Amino acid sequence: xxxxxxxxxxxxxxxxxxxxxxxxxxxxxxxxxxxxxxxxxxxxxxxxxxxxxxxxxxxxxxxxxxxxxxxxxxxxxxxxxxxxxxxxxxxxxxxxxxxxxxxxxxxxxxxxxxxxxxxxxxxxxxxxxxxxxxxxxxxxxxxxxxxxxxxxxxxxxxxxxxxxxxxxxxxxxxxxxxxxxxxxxxxxxxxxxxxxxxxxxxxxxxxxxxxxxxxxxxxxxxxxxxxxxxxxxxxxxxxxxxxxxxxxxxxxxxxxxxxxxxxxxxxxxxxxxxxxxxxxxxxxxxxxxxxxxxxxxxxxxxxxxxxxxxxxxxxxxxxxxxxxxxxxxxxxxxxxxxxxxxxxxxxxxxxxxxxxxxxxxxxxxxxxxxxxxxxxxxxxxxxxxxxxxxxxxxxxxxxxxxxxxxxxxxxxxxxxxxxxxxxxxxxxxxxxxxxxxxxxxxxxxxxxxxxxxxxxxxxxxxxxxxxxxxxxxxxxxxxxxxxxxxxxxxxxxxxxxxxxxxxxxxxxxxxxxxxxxxxxxxxxxxxxxxxxxxxxxxxxxxxxxxxxxxxxxxxxxxxxxxxxxxxxxxxxxxxxxxxxxxxxxxxxxxxxxxxxxxxxxxxxxxxxxxxxxxxxxxxxxxxxxxxxxxxxxxxxxxxxxxxxxxxxxxxxxxxxxxxxxxxxxxxxxxxxxxxxxxxxxxxx
Numbered sequence: 061x062x063x064x065x066x067x068x069x070x071x072x073x074x075x076x077x078x079x080x081x082x083x084x085x086x087x088x089x090x091x092x093x094x095x096x097x098x099x100x101x102x103x104x105x106x107x108x109x110x111x112x113x114x115x116x117x118x119x120x121x122x123x124x125x126x127x128x129x130x131x132x133x134x135x136x137x138x139x140x141x142x143x144x145x146x147x148x149x150x151x152x153x154x155x156x157x158x159x160x161x162x163x164x165x166x167x168x169x170x171x172x173x174x175x176x177x178x179x180x181x182x183x184x185x186x187x188x189x190x191x192x193x194x195x196x197x198x199x200x201x202x203x204x205x206x207x208x209x210x211x212x213x214x215x216x217x218x219x220x221x222x223x224x225x226x227x228x229x230x231x232x233x234x235x236x237x238x239x240x241x242x243x244x245x246x247x248x249x250x251x252x253x254x255x256x257x258x259x260x261x262x263x264x265x266x267x268x269x270x271x272x273x274x275x276x277x278x279x280x281x282x283x284x285x286x287x288x289x290x291x292x293x294x295x296x297x298x299x300x301x302x303x304x305x306x307x308x309x310x311x312x313x314x315x316x317x318x319x320x321x322x323x324x325x326x327x328x329x330x331x332x333x334x335x336x337x338x339x340x341x342x343x344x345x346x347x348x349x350x351x352x353x354x355x356x357x358x359x360x361x362x363x364x365x366x367x368x369x370x371x372x373x374x375x376x377x378x379x380x381x382x383x384x385x386x387x388x389x390x391x392x393x394x395x396x397x398x399x400x401x402x403x404x405x406x407x408x409x410x411x412x413x414x415x416x417x418x419x420x421x422x423x424x425x426x427x428x429x430x431x432x433x434x435x436x437x438x439x440x441x442x443x444x445x446x447x448x449x450x451x452x453x454x455x456x457x458x459x460x461x462x463x464x465x466x467x468x469x470x471x472x473x474x475x476x477x478x479x480x481x482x483x484x485x486x487x488x489x490x491x492x493x494x495x496x497x498x499x500x501x502x503x504x505x506x507x508x509x510x511x512x513x514x515x516x517x518x519x520x521x522x523x524x525x526x527x528x529x530x531x532x533x534x535x536x537x538x539x540x541x542x543x544x545x546x547x548x549x550x551x552x553x554x555x556x557x558x559x560x561x562x563x564x565x566x567x568x569x570x571x572x573x574x575x576x577x578x579x580x581x582x583x584x585x586x587x588x589x590x591x592x593x594x595x596x597x598x599x600x601x602x603x604x605x606x607x608x609x610x611x612x613x614x615x616x617x618x619x620x621x622x623x624x625x626x627x628x629x630x631x632x633x634x635x636x637x638x639x640x641x642x643x644x645x646x647x648x649x650x651x652x653x654x655x656x657x658x659x660x661x662x663x664x665x666x667x668x669x670x671x672x673x674x675x676x677x678x679x680x681x682x683x684x685x686x687x688x689x690x691x692x693x694x695x696x697x698x699x700x701x702x703x704x705x706x707x708x709x710x711x712x713x714x715x716x717x718x719x720x721x722x723x724x725x726x727x728x729x730x731x732x733x734x735x736x737x738x739x740x741x742x743x744x
Contacts, residue, residue, distance in 0.1 A: 075127070081134040088142060088151040094135055095153045095296050101128065102300035102307075109307040116233055121311055122240035128304055129251045132297055136258045139293045144265050148285040150293060157299075158292030173291045177256055177298055187309060193242050206231050221453070241312055248305055255297050262290035333371035340364040409473040411552055413455035414541065419464035419483050423534055424456055432456070435538040442542065447549050447594060448601025450557055454541070467537060469544045471551055477544050479506030481533050485514040488528040498523040507540045547721075550591035558587045565603050576607045580614040592624040596712070597721075598635060605630050621668060621709055629705065629728045636731035639700055639723055643734045646695065647702045647725075648688045651743045654681060655707045662710060671710055680744045682718060688740030695739070702727060702736065 081094070105124060112118050142150035149155075210219075210227050219227070266286025270277055277285065329335075343361040347354045416424065423430040436454050443451045462468060468478045481487075488500060489512050500513030500523070515523050520530050531539075545552065562583070566573040577586060589610065590600045600606060609630035613623060628635060639645075661672045673681075685701075692699040700723045703711050708726040715722040730736060 078127075078131050078134050082137050085141065086138045088146070088149060091135075091138060091142060092151040092153045095139075095151065098128075098131060098135060098296070098300050101131075102303040106303045106307040106310075109310040112311075115237060115311050116230065118311060119233060119237055121308075122237070122243070125304065125308065126247055128300075129247045132251060132301060133254060136255065136293070136297055139296070140258055140262055140265075143262050143286065143289045143293060144269055148266060148270075148289040150289055154289060154292035154296055156292070157295040158288040170287065170291060173259075173294055176302070177252075177259075177294065179302075238312070241308070248301070248308060251301055252298075252305075255294060255301060258297070259290050259294040262293060263287060266290060330371055330374075333368045333375065336364045336368035336371070340368065410455045410470070411452040411472060411554070412545065412548075413457065413470045413473075414537075415457050415459035415462060415468045415470065417462040417464045417466045418458060418460060420467060420481070420533075420537075421458055423537070430534070432534045432537065435534050436541070439538055439542050439545065443545055443549070445601070446599060447546065448561075448599045448603065449549060449553055449590075449594070450560060451545055452552060452554075452557075469541060471544070471548050476548060477506075477540065479537070479540055481506075481536055482514040483533070485516055486520050486523075486530040486532055487536050488513040488515045488520075488523045488530050490528060494527040496526045498526055498528065506536065507543045546597065549594040553587060553591050553594060555583045555587055558583050558590065561600075561603055562586070565607070569604055569607075572604060572607050572611065576611050576614070581610060585620070586610070588620045589624055589627060592620065593627065593631075596723075597638075598628065598631065599638070602631065602634060625705065625709055625726075628726070632729040633731050635725065635729045636734050639698075639725065640730070640734055643731065644737070645700060645702075645730070645734055646692060646697050646737050646739045647700045648685070648692060648740045648742060649738045650701065650703045650707065650711060651741055654742055654744055655704055657744070658707050658710045658714070669710070671714060673714075677744065678714075681714065681742060684742045684744070685715070688742060692739050697739075698723070700725060701742070702730065 086094070105121075105128070108118055109121070115121075139150045139154065207228065210224050210231075263286065266289065267282060270282030270286055271279065340361040343357050343364070346352055347357040347361070422428040423432040426433065433456070436456070440451045440454070443449060459468065463480065465483055466478065466480045468475050470476065482501065482503075485501075487503070487505065488498065489505060489510060498513065498515060498519055500515040500519065503512050503514055504510070505512045513523070513528070515528075515530065523530055562573055562577055577583065581589075589606070593600050593606075606627050609627045610623060613626045617623065657673075657677065658671060661677075662669055663672045689699045701711065701715070702725050705726040705728045708724055712722075712724040715724060
């Protein structure tokens with residue numbers, strides 16, 4: 061249970077007191093104190109908005125606005141009770157305000173009061189309400205773009221995950237703030253309307269009570285007493301409301317800056333001294349107009365001229381100091397170069413990165429229409445859904461050593477794949493039903509090695525009509541990157557990422573996680589199991605089922621390969637759907653004699669198990685497998701081998717020598733609703 065702090069109690073007491081002010085009668089002496097507090101707090105809010113550098117530094121302003129509005133309304137209700145029930149006497153503060161504004165002429169004072177009310181309602185409140193509404197709308201509309209900019213900075217390495225998280229949180233707070241300001245501005249508008257109505261009620265009600273009731277006052281005294289009280293009460297309400305409305309207008313129009321409003325104005329006006337010279341000359345022109353007060357205008361023009369002179373001198377002095385400072389900066393840079401370099405800064409290796417040739421940089425630049433950074437963000441999200449792992453930040457860099465249109469993909473700083481594209485062209489792939497030829501440059505698709513053509517924009521539509529599938533450059537590179545990530549996902553899965561996955565599951569299934577990690581298996585052991593699954597393109601997104609299987613079989617065996625087979629059986633339905641999505645599998649089976657031979661030739665070692673087959677046996681199995689594979693491939697299908705559970709991992713090791721991506725499943729991994737059709741058999 062969270063312990064209450066003093067500030068928590070204070071805010072509750074304040075809200076309760078506001079409600080009590082509405083219900084209970086308030087003495088005039090206490091009312092004077094409350095009115096002064098209202099003015100002081102409103103002035104405090106106004107000053108706060110002037111000295112903050114960004115709106116979120118006063119994020120509690122919308123709530124503060126509602127509390128102050130409620131406080132003013134409660135005071136209005138109480139002062140109305142005092143005015144109408146105490147012969148117009150509502151305290152010294154109200155009387156003093158009224159006498160100060162009205163002075164010797166009651167009519168002029170009343171007109172002045174209503175002008176203040178009109179300015180408050182029509183100009184300040186309505187304008188601030190409109191600005192708050194527009195700011196909220198534009199903030200919400202800009203959120204997707206800001207999120208994309210954060211993802212782009214994250215992918216390019218300008219910020220880390222923590223920085224991206226903080227910036228996303230700030231964007232969310234900005235949206236919440238401006239949305240709340242849009243709503244709370246309606247309360248301010250309503251407060252202004254109610255203030256006018258209460259003033260009219262005080263005037264009319266006071267005149268009725270004074271003239272009809274037994275007040276003992278003459279008509280003139282009644283008018284003077286109640287009119288002064290009503291105007292004073294209105295001023296005590298409208299002046300704080302005016303300050304709060306002005307504060308609301310300032311905070312919603314305030315752009316984020318490193319300085320407060322006063323310093324920003326001084327800096328921005330001070331950087332343009334010539335505008336003061338122009339203004340001084342214009343005032344001198346006004347001075348020669350007959351009837352104008354010449355002397356005050358000349359004094360003002362002289363003051364502006366002097367200000368412009370001092371600003372120009374300060375600007376000139378700053379420019380003179382710039383050159384020596386530039387020399388100092390270069391000297392400092394040279395000294396920095398001569399300092400011993402921190403070797404640790406050179407040790408960091410990115411898990412995955414992509415280097416681009418100079419000609420491909422426009423694909424990354426959003427200002428030139430490039431959307432490769434957005435594609436990279438989508439790749440990471442797709443891998444989370446498809447593989448169940450959090451792909452680390454993909455660093456994008458330029459490399460002048462590469463060809464203009466070349467790119468390289470690196471894993472842990474080592475090149476694993478590269479490609480070459482043609483700028484201002486599209487990659488045209490044959491769908492197998494091409495109706496004719498199209499003009500283009502023959503090439504090989506970088507991801508799967510398929511024959512393709514580079515076609516221009518002018519020939520793109522013709523290629524599509526002839527049966528080709530055309531792909532733009534960002535899609536070609538993004539597809540290549542996705543394939544590389546899937547192939548090397550086991551290498552990209554670090555212990556730290558496993559910890560993140562486990563922590564995420566712990567929030568949903570804490571009992572399961574506590575039983576398995578670290579009681580039964582360490583992070584390293586769990587990482588080996590997950591990596592083995594990823595190596596065969598099995599998603600580890602269902603981490604709960606994986607840990608359930610490890611919890612069941614962990615006490616029986618500690619062999620990683622055996623545990624992986626148990627986990628695969630637990631994930632059978634998902635594996636079956638992944639490789640046989642239509643529940644009808646055309647597969648290659650393994651003859652029982654081959655399976656028996658493989659089991660007999662299994663040898664154990666300290667590093668794991670292996671098959672001890674002679675050259676003749678291996679050639680026989682490979683030849684039979686190749687023939688069966690060619691038959692299935694000729695049917696337009698992806699070859700899948702199905703074996704018994706005991707043999708699956710050994711047969712997979714055997715096929716890795718000739719086809720690392722070959723899919724080998726066991727019968728226990730095939731779904732019950734899946735129909736198996738044997739299109740071939742592996743024999744000796």
